[in-house]
Amino acid sequence: MYFIQHIESITHQNSFQKENIWDELKPLTAENQLISPDYKNYIPVAALRRLSTILRMGITASKACQEKVPNEFDSISVGTALGCLTDTEKFLVTINTVSGDVLSPTAFIQSTHNTISGQISLDLKNHAYNMTHTQNALSFEVALKDGLLCIDEGKKSVLVGAADEAIPFLERLRGSLILTHLPFTSGATFAVLSGEKGNSIAFVQACEVYFSTKSQETLVTLINQFLDANNCSSGDLDLILEARSDFRFLAKNHISFTDYTGFYQSASAFALHMANDWLIGNADDKRILIVNNLESNKLGLTLINRNEVEA
Amino acid sequence: MSDLKENLKAQIIEQLNLEDLTPADIQDDAPLFGDQGLGLDSIDALEFIVLLDSNYGIKISDPNEGKEIFQSVNTLADYISKHQ
Numbered sequence: 145m146y147f148i149q150h151i152e153s154i155t156h157q158n159s160f161q162k163e164n165i166w167d168e169l170k171p172l173t174a175e176n177q178l179i180s181p182d183y184k185n186y187i188p189v190a191a192l193r194r195l196s197t198i199l200r201m202g203i204t205a206s207k208a209c210q211e212k213v214p215n216e217f218d219s220i221s222v223g224t225a226l227g228c229l230t231d232t233e234k235f236l237v238t239i240n241t242v243s244g245d246v247l248s249p250t251a252f253i254q255s256t257h258n259t260i261s262g263q264i265s266l267d268l269k270n271h272a273y274n275m276t277h278t279q280n281a282l283s284f285e286v287a288l289k290d291g292l293l294c295i296d297e298g299k300k301s302v303l304v305g306a307a308d309e310a311i312p313f314l315e316r317l318r319g320s321l322i323l324t325h326l327p328f329t330s331g332a333t334f335a336v337l338s339g340e341k342g343n344s345i346a347f348v349q350a351c352e353v354y355f356s357t358k359s360q361e362t363l364v365t366l367i368n369q370f371l372d373a374n375n376c377s378s379g380d381l382d383l384i385l386e387a388r389s390d391f392r393f394l395a396k397n398h399i400s401f402t403d404y405t406g407f408y409q410s411a412s413a414f415a416l417h418m419a420n421d422w423l424i425g426n427a428d429d430k431r432i433l434i435v436n437n438l439e440s441n442k443l444g445l446t447l448i449n450r451n452e453v454e455a
Numbered sequence: 456m457s458d459l460k461e462n463l464k465a466q467i468i469e470q471l472n473l474e475d476l477t478p479a480d481i482q483d484d485a486p487l488f489g490d491q492g493l494g495l496d497s498i499d500a501l502e503f504i505v506l507l508d509s510n511y512g513i514k515i516s517d518p519n520e521g522k523e524i525f526q527s528v529n530t531l532a533d534y535i536s537k538h539q
Contacts, residue, residue, distance in 0.1 A: 190494055193472040246508045248470070249501040 145455050146292050146337045147344035148448075149301070150212040153417045154181065154201040155331040156406055161208060164421045171403045174327040187267065194250050195263070196230035198309035201332035202260040203267050206303060209336050210268055217336070218299035219273040220261050221290040223283030223306035225409030227257035230311055260307055273299075281387075282353045284333075284413040285436060285444035289351050295339045305334030306410030322407050323388065323438070329406030333413035335420075346423045346448050348416075349455050350374050354443040360390060363443055367394065367435065370445045374455075382429035383422060385415040387438035395433070402438070412436040412444060419448040460532045467528075470506050471499050483529045492527075500525060513538050 153159040156176045158168040183192055186204040195203070202222070210217065235251040242248075253259070258276035265274050273294065277286040284306035291304035310328040314321065322328070337348065352370055357363055371377055381395035392398045401418055405411035412434060419432040430453045436444035449455065464478035473493070486492030488500070500518075503525050507513040513535060515521060524534045 189475070190496075193474060194498070242509055245514070246505050248505050249498060253498070 145341075146295055146339065146348040147341050147451070148346050148348065148416075148420050149336040149338050149342050149344055150209050151333065151335040151417045151420055152205040152208045153331065153333040153414050154205050155179070155333075155414055156329045157404060159414070159417065160205070162421075164424050165417060166421050166425050169404055169418070172327065172329065172406045176327075176329075176406070178330050191267075194254070196228055196254065196309065197330055198224070198228050198230070198307050198332070199254065199260060199263050201309070201330065202305070202307040202334070203263055205305065205307075205332045205334040206264045207267065209303060209334050213301060213336050215301045217268070217270055217272055217301055217303040219275075219291065219294040219302045220264055220270065221275050221277065221287040221294070221302065221304045222258075222261040222264070223277045223279070223285070223287030223304075223410050223413070224257050224260055225278060225280050225283045225308050227278065227308075228255050228259050229309055229313075231255040231259075233311055233313060264303075279353070280442065281409045281412075281436060281438040282355070282442050282444045284410045284416075285351055285353045285446065288348070288416075288446065289353065291337055292348065292351060295337060300338060300340070302337050303334060304337060305332065306413035307332035308408035308410045310408060323402065326402055326407035329408050329411075331405060331408050331411060331414055333410075333417050335413075335416060341451060344451060346420050346450055347455070349447040349449050349453075351444070351446045354445075355441075357441055357443045363390070363437065364394075366443060367391070367433075367445060370447070371433070374447055376431060376447075381431050381433050382426070383419070383432045384435055385418055385432060386435040387412065390437060391435055397429075401434075407438075409438065411438065412446070416446065416448070419446075423448070423450050456532060456536065459535060460528050463528055463531055463535075466506055466510055470502050471495065481528060484527050487525055487527060503531075507535070511535050511539055 159165045231251045231254040279286045291302040294302045309330040378394040383397040384395040385401045401415040415434045430450045432448045434446040464481045
């Protein structure tokens with residue numbers, strides 16, 4: 145079992161360093177801005193000046209996690225769909241417009257997807273396994289599976305998370321990228337998982353990803369097969385957290401997590417935070433399924449159980 | 456020369472994202488690198504090379520030269536005035 149020891153999110157919700165994020169969660173509107181903590185409390189000023197939003201969020205959420213657990217992380221697995229967009233855009237624009245022969249190094253250095261996990265390691269002075277996964281809307285689930293495999297290998301304390309940032313240019317891609325009613329948003333969620341129960345409330349029983357899915361009937365079959373493989377059925381689910389609203393009929397409670405996250409492709413990481421804290425606040429509920437169908441041809445499934453439930 | 460130094464200070468602040476500083480905070484002879492001055496680092500040294508190239512058309516072919524040139528605003532301004 146993979147116990148959730150601690151989890152932190154920086155999003156457009158008031159979600160950072162909260163006992164239970166549900167105390168203040170509200171459906172988002174386009175007017176909701178990213179709620180940033182005072183990054184100077186976590187990142188030296190000299191370093192902060194160079195860091196874009198996605199790096200500030202990732203490092204700060206990770207450091208807040210590290211402060212809550214006694215041991216250094218034995219692995220760091222990060223998912224990001226679009227990576228460091230601010231620096232990527234800055235670098236590409238500079239290529240097109242700069243008059244000299246040399247380009248500013250900072251944007252180039254920080255434009256790669258693995259800058260997030262690299263900067264987290266540098267900042268924490270952590271020399272353990274470090275990996276970045278980019279699989280569009282399933283980036284977080286793949287990073288999570290990596291973390292679960294690390295625990296299977298015997299690692300004691302693993303950091304898994306995801307981050308993505310919005311830039312104005314994304315509006316030009318709205319038609320091809322997004323569930324149309326959602327605002328573009330930014331967010332980072334990082335969680336510490338361990339094979340030991342500790343002070344956790346819940347554990348990740350299983351996570352699975354499916355690429356190139358087709359019809360909704362196929363998705364229902366995949367969900368039922370996933371639940372069956374994990375010794376439960378849809379009748380056992382107390383809540384479904386879904387990117388869309390296609391599977392309301394599968395459980396007694398259903399929430400579209402994108403109503404609370406807006407659109408960034410690794411938003412399902414925040415759904416993990418929502419699931420963990422839902423179980424903190426709803427003592428009778430035991431099982432939550434996260435259905436990440438943000439992209440119509442991909443499916444991520446993550447089953448979260450209260451600790452008392454037998455896996 | 457004093458106009459050049461003031462321009463340089465503004466360009467340094469912009470290029471290096473020194474948001475909390477104003478040109479008046481940077482002394483002409485204060486070290487730019489190390490704990491005694493602005494505390495700039497090796498990436499900033501690369502940014503200086505870009506700044507000289509893009510703003511003044513000066514190319515530094517030998518990176519070792521940078522140690523002397525980038526000591527302070529005074530040394531930077533002196534180098535620019537001699538090589539522009």
